[in-house]
Amino acid sequence: MAVQDNLAAPPRTAFYNDPVIRGIIYQIVVAGLVVAFLAWIIFNTAQNLAAQNKSTGFGFLFETSGFGISFTLIPFDRSSYYWQAFVVGLLNTLLVAVIGIVFATMLGFVLGVARLSSNWLIARFATVYVEVIRNIPLLLQLFFWYFAVLKAMPAVRQSFELPLSIFVNQRGIIVPRPLPDAEIFWVVVAAAAALVGAIALVVWATRVRTRTGHYPVSVAQGSRFAGAIVAFLVGYLAISMLGSVVPAVSAVSFLPLIGALVLAGLSLTKYGFYGRVFIGTAIGWAVADFLLSGMFGWLPRGVIVLGAALIALGVAWTMLTSDRRPAATEGKFPLALPILIVVAIPALVYWLTGASLAFEIPVLERFNFAGGLQLVPEMVALVVGLTIYTAAFIAENVRSGIQAVSKGQTEAASSLGLREGDRLRLVVVPQAMRVIIPPLTSQYLNLTKNSSLGAAIGYPELVNVFMGTTLNQTGKAIEVIAITMLVYLTLSLTTSAFMNWYNARVALVER
Amino acid sequence: MSFSYVRDHMVEPRPAPVNTAGPIAWARRNLFATPSDSLMTILAIVLLIWAIPPIYGFVAPNFLGGDAVPPGGIVEECRLETAGACWAYISARMSFFIYGFYPAEEYWRPNLVFALGALLIVPLLIPRVPFKRTNAILFFVVYPVICFYLLNGGVLGMRPVPTEQWGGLLVTLIISLVGIICSIPIGILLALGRQSKLPIIKTLCVMFIELWRAVPLITVLFMASVMLPLFMPQGTTVDKLLRALVGVTLFSSAYLAEVVRGGLQALPRGQYEAASSLGLSYWKSMWFIILPQALKHVIPGIVNSFIALFKDTSLVSIVGIFDLLNTVQAASSDIEWSSPTQAITGYLFAGMVFWVFCFAMSRYSIWMERRLDTGHKG
Numbered sequence: 021m022a023v024q025d026n027l028a029a030p031p032r033t034a035f036y037n038d039p040v041i042r043g044i045i046y047q048i049v050v051a052g053l054v055v056a057f058l059a060w061i062i063f064n065t066a067q068n069l070a071a072q073n074k075s076t077g078f079g080f081l082f083e084t085s086g087f088g089i090s091f092t093l094i095p096f097d098r099s100s101y102y103w104q105a106f107v108v109g110l111l112n113t114l115l116v117a118v119i120g121i122v123f124a125t126m127l128g129f130v131l132g133v134a135r136l137s138s139n140w141l142i143a144r145f146a147t148v149y150v151e152v153i154r155n156i157p158l159l160l161q162l163f164f165w166y167f168a169v170l171k172a173m174p175a176v177r178q179s180f181e182l183p184l185s186i187f188v189n190q191r192g193i194i195v196p197r198p199l200p201d202a203e204i205f206w207v208v209v210a211a212a213a214a215l216v217g218a219i220a221l222v223v224w225a226t227r228v229r230t231r232t233g234h235y236p237v238s239v240a241q242g243s244r245f246a247g248a249i250v251a252f253l254v255g256y257l258a259i260s261m262l263g264s265v266v267p268a269v270s271a272v273s274f275l276p277l278i279g280a281l282v283l284a285g286l287s288l289t290k291y292g293f294y295g296r297v298f299i300g301t302a303i304g305w306a307v308a309d310f311l312l313s314g315m316f317g318w319l320p321r322g323v324i325v326l327g328a329a330l331i332a333l334g335v336a337w338t339m340l341t342s343d344r345r346p347a348a349t350e351g352k353f354p355l356a357l358p359i360l361i362v363v364a365i366p367a368l369v370y371w372l373t374g375a376s377l378a379f380e381i382p383v384l385e386r387f388n389f390a391g392g393l394q395l396v397p398e399m400v401a402l403v404v405g406l407t408i409y410t411a412a413f414i415a416e417n418v419r420s421g422i423q424a425v426s427k428g429q430t431e432a433a434s435s436l437g438l439r440e441g442d443r444l445r446l447v448v449v450p451q452a453m454r455v456i457i458p459p460l461t462s463q464y465l466n467l468t469k470n471s472s473l474g475a476a477i478g479y480p481e482l483v484n485v486f487m488g489t490t491l492n493q494t495g496k497a498i499e500v501i502a503i504t505m506l507v508y509l510t511l512s513l514t515t516s517a518f519m520n521w522y523n524a525r526v527a528l529v530e531r
Numbered sequence: 532m533s534f535s536y537v538r539d540h541m542v543e544p545r546p547a548p549v550n551t552a553g554p555i556a557w558a559r560r561n562l563f564a565t566p567s568d569s570l571m572t573i574l575a576i577v578l579l580i581w582a583i584p585p586i587y588g589f590v591a592p593n594f595l596g597g598d599a600v601p602p603g604g605i606v607e608e609c610r611l612e613t614a615g616a617c618w619a620y621i622s623a624r625m626s627f628f629i630y631g632f633y634p635a636e637e638y639w640r641p642n643l644v645f646a647l648g649a650l651l652i653v654p655l656l657i658p659r660v661p662f663k664r665t666n667a668i669l670f671f672v673v674y675p676v677i678c679f680y681l682l683n684g685g686v687l688g689m690r691p692v693p694t695e696q697w698g699g700l701l702v703t704l705i706i707s708l709v710g711i712i713c714s715i716p717i718g719i720l721l722a723l724g725r726q727s728k729l730p731i732i733k734t735l736c737v738m739f740i741e742l743w744r745a746v747p748l749i750t751v752l753f754m755a756s757v758m759l760p761l762f763m764p765q766g767t768t769v770d771k772l773l774r775a776l777v778g779v780t781l782f783s784s785a786y787l788a789e790v791v792r793g794g795l796q797a798l799p800r801g802q803y804e805a806a807s808s809l810g811l812s813y814w815k816s817m818w819f820i821i822l823p824q825a826l827k828h829v830i831p832g833i834v835n836s837f838i839a840l841f842k843d844t845s846l847v848s849i850v851g852i853f854d855l856l857n858t859v860q861a862a863s864s865d866i867e868w869s870s871p872t873q874a875i876t877g878y879l880f881a882g883m884v885f886w887v888f889c890f891a892m893s894r895y896s897i898w899m900e901r902r903l904d905t906g907h908k909g
Contacts, residue, residue, distance in 0.1 A: 140561035141576070152886065155842075157845040159846055164875070168875040331574070334569065338566040475749065491757070498761070509746065512744070512745035512746075513741075
């Protein structure tokens with residue numbers, strides 16, 4: 021047909037063969053079908069609702085709910101309104117999402133880097149983790165953590181006791197409840213101000229170094245001083261911890277003080293490095309001893325001390341043989357000064373204002389713990405499940421992000437004489453982040469959406485409180501589902517708006 | 532006259548390289564390359580020594596040195612204080628996990644469905660087997676119809692079995708298969724619509740895709756189970772399983788649309804232009820030129836979204852359908868087999884089943900990706 025038409029001099033096409041008109045007709049047809057479909061649905065719904073004598077509208081939000089919620093961040097009881105139930109659910113969703121995102125990011129990055137480790141055992145471990153976790157449904161994992169692990173915890177009377185007065189039992193985890201007084205407010209303000217000040221200091225000093233090649237003299241001197249103070253504090257801690265392993269150390273009561281002073285002095289000399297090795301070894305020994313005696317309590321004490329000592333020796337050997345070539349251009353920023361600022365200023369304010377931060381220690385009474393803050397098992401299971409599940413996906417994103425940085429970049433950095441740490445910090449990671457951030461954001465979004473599975477194990481988040489209880493009590497299916505979907509839609513669109521902005525910002529400008 | 536550059540004695544032979552092969556060299560290279568590597572290795576080994584024996588003892592049956600009760604054991608063994616996983620419970624309730632409440636004397640029907648499915652899908656997945664087109668039509672069009680009549684009964688003298696009685700692995704497989712089979716065409720249409728130059732069609736498709744992608748599946752399932760009956764004309768009842776299927780299909784077609792869009796965008800413009808210059812109409816150029824290439828590119832992506840869909844089917848247990856997870860959950864409160872390890876054994880079993888399916892699919896997707904990678908990518 022087309023061939024014959026071509027023979028005619030001016031191709032005469034019927035108006036319905038004109039692509040533009042045809043497009044308009046198609047669109048009118050499709051739009052008409054969609055509108056007709058929607059109208060049909062609305063008509064049916066109206067009829068069904070009329071038949072069931074149900075009204076529509078959002079007035080129910082201002083009626084009293086008449087139910088209680090087991091875990092709320094804002095006051096809520098039976099006399100509260102439905103809109104308050106909505107807020108409670110939303111806040112609980114956001115709480116779990118934020119906690120989950122923080123932990124999943126940390127675990128995911130560690131695993132992602134571990135998958136690329138040159139250590140066969142570590143890489144294999146990360147691979148097994150990722151392959152096992154991502155191929156099992158999240159809901160099953162939540163059930164596992166909730167029903168098989170947390171519900172199988174000992175009863176209240178036989179609670180596990182962890183350090184810092186934390187108790188684990190069937191009813192969740194009970195931690196000491198902080199009891200801040202009014203002056204604590206100023207400490208928080210001071211902490212925030214100190215953090216801002218420390219960041220400003222780092223930015224300023226880095227700018228000066230970029231311009232002149234040296235850090236400002238005041239910063240350099242301040243860092244030495246701050247380094248000594250930090251060495252004193254950490255050294256004190258390290259020697260005190262060592263006392264728990266080597267009884268002879270704790271026998272001499274003033275040893276930590278003297279040792280810390282020596283270490284502080286040492287940090288001002290050029291042998292400061294050996295002080296750090298000592299601190300690292302001491303802490304490694306104490307931590308290894310604590311872990312080993314927890315893991316292999318059935319072994320004789322001597323074997324554990326010996327094992328811990330071997331691990332501590334390993335730490336010392338590692339530190340002594342580490343690459344001690346100067347780091348890139350005077351090294352990274354001397355972190356002691358900003359750390360000291362962030363810690364010392366709030367501590368000073370705490371002391372000056374006479375603020376007090378007491379902790380209410382949970383105490384086992386007849387049937388339950390009195391005092392303390394109870395983290396309900398539903399929440400613990402949800403956070404653990406979401407963290408472990410999402411971390412597997414984040415690990416894959418991190419791995420592919422790092423692999424996306426071409427080998428030439430690493431080689432170029434090496435040829436500039438950068439050592440391993442600087443290569444990663446200055447060359448590989450900034451480029452990998454460009455690849456990692458977009459999928460990472462969508463993992464965060466997935467985690468937030470997946471937190472709705474908390475409904476299945478009874479955590480009172482949005483879907484549970486609103487789409488579950490509220491919908492069942494009011495029967496306002498359309499309104500409730502519309503509001504819930506709108507919340508998730510808003511979260512998702514905000515995230516993708518951020519992602520578009522970020523992508524536009526970091527997109528490679530190629531010549 | 533002397534030439535200073537003439538060598539008058541041989542260079543000492545360099546010592547032979549220290550062992551570059553064999554297990555010791557391997558360990559030195561991969562486990563103890565640097566002190567920090569050695570430290571990590573030692574810590575990892577300590578962790579393994581701590582973790583492996585208890586786990587092995589829990590899952591291995593007693594004839595392999597573990598504490599678990601093997602299939603065929605009795606419940607009293609599982610109730611012992613020292614007992615590990617109670618595999619006897621799994622083997623005793625296996626038919627419930629596979630068929631749900633399906634009447635036992637009709638088990639041959641689901642079995643036939645499984646067998647037919649395996650018979651059709653294996654040649655479909657092996658690229659060398661011929662008759663792909665016939666095979667695909669049989670699997671994607673004919674097979675679901677046969678399955679429905681086989682399972683539902685009511686024809687050829689087979690006794691009707693209402694969907695409420697379907698359950699277990701059978702329902703998990705049905706939901707994921709129907710989900711993927713229905714969502715592939717919808718997803719392709721949505722992807723084409725999203726790429727379309729017609730503004731109304733494009734907007735509609737974008738709105739549809741973004742809406743379903745933005746909300747969690749559980750809200751979609753709630754919506755399908757609560758609102759679908761409202762949307763239908765008065766007096767129509769919508770089957771519970773069908774509601775879940777509609778929800779799952781809507782949800783996964785939006786995700787699939789994005790996967791297909793990736794394939795469409797990966798095609799060079801020249802392909803579209805060449806198709807137009809041949810005088811092919813829009814649908815013909817899509818059918819003969821664009822989609823065959825685009826879909827080939829995204830087979831791994833489709834398999835990946837199938838894995839996600841397969842895992843997501845477990846959510847239908849929240850709206851009261853007895854899929855594999857829900858049967859395991861329901862059986863864990865079975866008093867006849869009550870024992871301290873009953874629940875955990877059930878989850879281990881369900882986890883293993885899901886894992887085997889998902890892991891196999893992900894391996895297939897990786898293998899396919901390698902096969903399709905012609906090496907001249909951008």
